[in-house]
Amino acid sequence: MTALLSDAKSLTAIPASRYSFETLAQIYNASRVDYIVPMPMNARRMADYVRAYDVDLDVSFVAINGENEPCAVGMLGWRDQRAWVTRLGVIPERRGRHVGLFMLNCLLDAAQRCGAVLAQLEVIEGNLPAHTLFLKTGFQETRRLYVLRRPPAPLPSSASAILAQARIEPLDTQASLNALEGRDLPISWLEEEPSMKKTGTLEGLAVTLENGERGAVVFCRLPFQLSHITPIAPADASARLKTALAAVVHHHYPKHDTKLENLDADSRFLEVFHSVGYIVDFRRIEMYRFF
Secondary structure, three states, rough: OEEEEEOOOOEEEEEEEOHHHHHHHHHHHOOOOOOOOOOOOOOHHHHHHHHHEEHHHHHHHOOOOOOEEEEEEEEEEEEEOOEEEEEEEEEEHOOOHHHHHHHHHHHHHHHHHHHOOOEEEEEEEEOOOHHHHHHHOEEEEEEEEEEEEEEEOOOOOHHHHHOOOOOOEEEEEHHHOOOOOOOOOOOOHOOOOHHHHOOOOOEEEEEEEEOOOEEEEEEEEOOEEEEEEEEEOOOOOHHHHHHHHHHHHHHHHOOOEEEEEEEEEEOOHHHHHHHHOOOOEEEEEEEEEEE
């Protein structure tokens, strides 16, 4: 694929599968050096990301210019008839020449050729150039998302008191997967079941309060971090149960850092996550484009 830029130089899109994970990580990091949230990667993290989120490197691309210099990278995840645009970035000194538009069009063309009926993505709130580009190419906002973090810290005494009176039972992998069927909708790409199966060790905890009220939380555990925290509770769950579900993973793993990505801004659990020590790291806007 080639396209002429306004300065008469040409870009060519090279399938990302022709590059090593180390090189892809280097190009990606170069495109994010001045980004609102850089999120640097190394070769191992890039490989884990591709595997966990079903990124297809044959329909992901690196854009090079006429001097064979990398200008941008963009990746495409694929599930059913849905495509997910991710890791899109343009190297700063090569911006302002429609490079981002070129890369995005390459990804969308590839998605259509693969039979996608929907492309989706998330853009960090405040990244006006990217947000504007996505709107111009037909994406529409669907919802606001929060990325939360919780450093290792003691639980508030109120949450500890609830857990002290509760029955806590571990769930095996299959029981954890079964529990996910009852979680709140919609679900972001990062938190979908295929993602959670491939990210760390999938675990679950069932919590039963002294009054018989019951729920569960499913999460992924890495050596030093917990992620994909997913509480599951009845629609009429009390604040006590929701607090217990937000707190119980930290009762079990008090020394782990925790990252919770793409929590719906209207989630009924947002308040209780804040109450047990989670803070907002940044916000994203989820966007869809139908073909």
